[in-house]
Amino acid sequence: MSINPDLAGRIYPAQEPYAVGREKIREFAAAVKATHRAHYDLDAAAALGHGDLLAPPTFAIIVAQRADALLVNDPDSGIDFSRVVHADQRFTHHRPIVAGDQLVAELHVDTVRAMGGGAMISTRAEIATVAGEKVATTVSSILVRGEDQ
């Protein structure tokens, strides 16, 4: 099956909110070997002006990849997940993510470029709180390798 060329411009609306938990922040921080105390300790987070634990700079990937899954798992997209390679990633933070945030992500398929038998697909997740406050914009490209690549 090949990549659906009409994917570009498609928008997948936000799904269930993602509740940012303290233990998830601690677990993710440990997993990327982030050592700043504001990821683990409430007083250290408060010292930087945050009301709860501060998420590491790439924490939004959890929310972004859940949104990306809407596209990858869409039977209409033609994407074979086992042939997907992560090509690039960008995070733009409108404000830091902290524990207690309830985040939703709207996924935009910005571009689809044919590459050999495969395709390079760029997506953008607009991450906001359930109240509508903009939190982060993440942009990523995935390379879906063709059958002969």
Add this chain to the structure above:
Amino acid sequence: MIDFNTLEKGQQIGSTTVLVNRADLVRYAGASGDFNPIHWNERFATEVGLPGVIAHGMFTMGAAVQLVTDWAGNPGAIVDYQTRFTKPVPVADPAGTNPSDFEGTAIEIAGTIGALDAEARTARVDLVVSVEGTKVLVKAQAVVQL
């Protein structure tokens, strides 16, 4: 605290090494929710044409930014962070090693100031991230609000 006015383009902010073994990849898979088997299953990784199990690109990206956090003193000051993933980071599992204790692959990270924006009071830190002399991230750039 960093005094923006003392910063210069090209200035080095330091360097560090992050070690990654198979246990680290399992931990990252669980924490991030990225369970792609190329990051934990040797057979699957080789079947899809990889040299073996490789680190999540997002592990490398997430770990490399620690250098910037240490320099800035505040992870919340990193307002923009991007990279391209150009080469895989192989994580070996040699016979006779304990998978939890084996030190694994060394990821070398060095940062320099690539640009300064006096109006926005931001510094862009350009990271060089390599394994055994090969760059594994390209255009790895973190913008720090000062």
